[in-house]
Amino acid sequence: MKPTKLSLKSMLLASTVLVLPAQVFAQEDDAQEDDGPIEEIQVLGRFIPDEKRSTSEISNVLDATEFQRTGDGDVAVALTRLPGISLGNDGIPFVRGLNERYSSTLLDGSQLPSPDPLRRAVPLDLFPTAIIENVLVQKTFSPQYPGEFAGGVIDLRSKAVPDEPFFNVGISGEYNTVSSLQNGLSYDGNFGEVFGFAGGFRQLPGILEANPLLEGLSPGQLEAAGESLPLIYSADLEPNGPNVGVNVSFGDRYEFDSFDAGFIFVVDYDADFANKDGVRNEFAVTDAGVVFNGQINPDFCQSSSDFDSVADTCGRRNTEFTVDLNAILSGGIEFDPDNSIKATSIILRKSVKEVLIETGSFSADPGTLSSFTRLDFVESQIWSNQLSGDHVVGFFGGDTEPAEIDWRLSYKRADRDAPLRNETTFDFDENIAQAFELSTGPDSNLTSFGELDDETYEVGFNIVQPIFIGENAVDIKTGFTYVDRARDSQFLRFQFDAPAGVNQELLARIPEIIFGPANVGPGQFELEEFTDPSDTFSAEFDNLQAYIQFDVEISPTLRVAFGTRYESSDQLTSSFTRISGEPVVVEQNINRFLPSATATWEFAENYQLRLAYSRTLARPDLRELSTANFIDTITGLQTVGNQNLVPTSIDNFDARIEYYFESGESATLGVFYKDLTNPIERSFTLIGNTPLRSFVNADSATVFGVEGEFEKDLFLQDWFGWNWLGARDFFFKANATYIDSEISIDPNNSDQLTNNIRRLQGQSDFLANLQFGFEDFDRGEKAGLFFTFTGNRIFDVGLAGVPDVIEDDFYDLRFVYGREFEVGGNILEVTFTASNLLNDDFLLTVEDTQSDAEFTALQYDIGRSFSLGFKYSF
Numbered sequence: 001m002k003p004t005k006l007s008l009k010s011m012l013l014a015s016t017v018l019v020l021p022a023q024v025f026a027q028e029d030d031a032q033e034d035d036g037p038i039e040e041i042q043v044l045g046r047f048i049p050d051e052k053r054s055t056s057e058i059s060n061v062l063d064a065t066e067f068q069r070t071g072d073g074d075v076a077v078a079l080t081r082l083p084g085i086s087l088g089n090d091g092i093p094f095v096r097g098l099n100e101r102y103s104s105t106l107l108d109g110s111q112l113p114s115p116d117p118l119r120r121a122v123p124l125d126l127f128p129t130a131i132i133e134n135v136l137v138q139k140t141f142s143p144q145y146p147g148e149f150a151g152g153v154i155d156l157r158s159k160a161v162p163d164e165p166f167f168n169v170g171i172s173g174e175y176n177t178v179s180s181l182q183n184g185l186s187y188d189g190n191f192g193e194v195f196g197f198a199g200g201f202r203q204l205p206g207i208l209e210a211n212p213l214l215e216g217l218s219p220g221q222l223e224a225a226g227e228s229l230p231l232i233y234s235a236d237l238e239p240n241g242p243n244v245g246v247n248v249s250f251g252d253r254y255e256f257d258s259f260d261a262g263f264i265f266v267v268d269y270d271a272d273f274a275n276k277d278g279v280r281n282e283f284a285v286t287d288a289g290v291v292f293n294g295q296i297n298p299d300f301c302q303s304s305s306d307f308d309s310v311a312d313t314c315g316r317r318n319t320e321f322t323v324d325l326n327a328i329l330s331g332g333i334e335f336d337p338d339n340s341i342k343a344t345s346i347i348l349r350k351s352v353k354e355v356l357i358e359t360g361s362f363s364a365d366p367g368t369l370s371s372f373t374r375l376d377f378v379e380s381q382i383w384s385n386q387l388s389g390d391h392v393v394g395f396f397g398g399d400t401e402p403a404e405i406d407w408r409l410s411y412k413r414a415d416r417d418a419p420l421r422n423e424t425t426f427d428f429d430e431n432i433a434q435a436f437e438l439s440t441g442p443d444s445n446l447t448s449f450g451e452l453d454d455e456t457y458e459v460g461f462n463i464v465q466p467i468f469i470g471e472n473a474v475d476i477k478t479g480f481t482y483v484d485r486a487r488d489s490q491f492l493r494f495q496f497d498a499p500a501g502v503n504q505e506l507l508a509r510i511p512e513i514i515f516g517p518a519n520v521g522p523g524q525f526e527l528e529e530f531t532d533p534s535d536t537f538s539a540e541f542d543n544l545q546a547y548i549q550f551d552v553e554i555s556p557t558l559r560v561a562f563g564t565r566y567e568s569s570d571q572l573t574s575s576f577t578r579i580s581g582e583p584v585v586v587e588q589n590i591n592r593f594l595p596s597a598t599a600t601w602e603f604a605e606n607y608q609l610r611l612a613y614s615r616t617l618a619r620p621d622l623r624e625l626s627t628a629n630f631i632d633t634i635t636g637l638q639t640v641g642n643q644n645l646v647p648t649s650i651d652n653f654d655a656r657i658e659y660y661f662e663s664g665e666s667a668t669l670g671v672f673y674k675d676l677t678n679p680i681e682r683s684f685t686l687i688g689n690t691p692l693r694s695f696v697n698a699d700s701a702t703v704f705g706v707e708g709e710f711e712k713d714l715f716l717q718d719w720f721g722w723n724w725l726g727a728r729d730f731f732f733k734a735n736a737t738y739i740d741s742e743i744s745i746d747p748n749n750s751d752q753l754t755n756n757i758r759r760l761q762g763q764s765d766f767l768a769n770l771q772f773g774f775e776d777f778d779r780g781e782k783a784g785l786f787f788t789f790t791g792n793r794i795f796d797v798g799l800a801g802v803p804d805v806i807e808d809d810f811y812d813l814r815f816v817y818g819r820e821f822e823v824g825g826n827i828l829e830v831t832f833t834a835s836n837l838l839n840d841d842f843l844l845t846v847e848d849t850q851s852d853a854e855f856t857a858l859q860y861d862i863g864r865s866f867s868l869g870f871k872y873s874f
Contacts, residue, residue, distance in 0.1 A: 095151030278860030780820025
């Protein structure tokens, strides 16, 4: 910028009128000349910088300082400190109470694919805070971001070229009161599991890979196919280890004659054990109200003396061993302050080894005592590669300011591999054997293999050209993005069919013996292919996006931003009908202009009023248009798509008052309203008597909310004369959000739902955060208490008269203390963190409105966690 002019960017950073000194004080004595040196300048106005203030939209920012202050290990948890953000059970944030379909996740400006076939968004617990520089959460739509927007856009910004060399090594250990060093469930594996790798013994055997449908196999070949399956069915009870983490990061900067170059490399490893032991119940509705239709809890076993011998086994036992292994390599060249190029490669891996044993009465056969076991191993991975550049270019010369250009080329791949999932069901024979025997029903055993591959290519650029129209500063912003995405998913299912008149004594043995080589073959247990045609699907998505936006300074106290985004997308999903296998091809072509406008008025010094409107959309996900069948591992429900889904149109209205009273200190109060047409919600369909979770377009929905936020530094030493506090800088932060929503679904489109008018699934009515603590930069010390409240929400919608399943309120209180010490001429940082100090648990309930009784649908303890971490900086 020329020194005589200010672009809108500069005005946004200032956004307050600076009152320059009216007079110069301080002549040393009467003899000093009038044009002598200036000794002192008194500034009558003040500039208070704040990124959420300087942007033209309603937004919040989390940076590395905040991550260190709260002690949050991953981005998902860190985001819950911001107003209006809650966290789903799968690590996906809900912005303003709206579930994952209404938010976009970007990494350095590029969209990220999800490695989960049942989720459209990326689980942000995949991202350790160690590899992220900062996170922008923008809650009002602006045209430079993707048009799939209603809750917000989350833009993760990876670390750039370092200013100086560094080398850090960190290690941490955590003890959880219900999991660490406690007995948990596990099963035979290999050493690679320590690093999250399933190992070759879990992979699909070659004979089945060559002929997964078992077509044309001779009896001998079929026997060989059955014997090729890994004999891994039984779980062991063994002590869990502690939770551990290791982080290594280093980087360097090199200065050359004509440019500077540098790199950053980060490796982050975490291994966690989690016991989720508790109860689960299933329900039906009769004239008397809600009744148990299945009881996976000790009460069922204790209800009959026939089950006395196994009563202590009833309930839900679940252990997950989770390994996160992540790395980032970033290298860049800075030619001058105005031109740089950066290449970034990020790989994020999350592996979960799980054992689930549920013993009790199931809705498929009420009154029968059964035991269901599932052994699972799932590897999820995101690999992102991006080449990007930032440049300042003078297109027009003269007095016209140069343009700022950024561009990006990226390739991203998301993979999910479930190499071996074994499920078995045993029924209790209370009459003769007084033991569990392998069920002879259709669900007695199931072995499945699944994989998903998702590739995304993206190219895009943005241009910001500052100009002046008269005395008014205007930033003209334009850009282009092209996204090409392809997804393939496949699931294979097999089971052993029990022969007629099978030996009952054999059925009481462990599965490794029942399905062992001696009992597999003609006339014995024979392998059957149990794959549904709809278990395979592929999809393609092409999206051409362009936008133009104008940021205009109307006056020193009023600025407006307005523009539109155009998106043209082609979405093609190919699958097959269930049972018959007829091809099902769904194609959607969507062309939309998405306008937006925001006005920011500084009506008094350091006070701002923002008003915003935008129209956005939400497309059906690739999976949601297919007939492919997936299992939700949390609820055990099968999920299928709906080929008749159409996009959702959303009108967004926002208003917020902001007051910035000191640097880093502010208070804001905002309201928002959203009107959704054809919103997509969870639903159910029935195949025979089996409920399948699906999706449906509702007629309409509305969302209204109020958000408040307050940040203040506490000068306790000055206020109360507490000099004993030394140089500790105290802070206090608080935010709260109230949200009310209503969705209306035509009963003709979903006649199985219990409530066709209700609040949105996943939307909490109240969210709150409190933070209090201090930082002492001289001593390298920090401490804080962090409280987060998440109000109850609909976890799953009710079916056939059964009430909606409600996830209970959750209270989390966390304490963090850290201190730096000089060791060997370098800095050792020690951090202690205690979380879930209120010992809240995970609880799902259903409420019988007829009797006002509340029933537990799922409950397990989370436990308190205590961690100690060490970080040494060389």
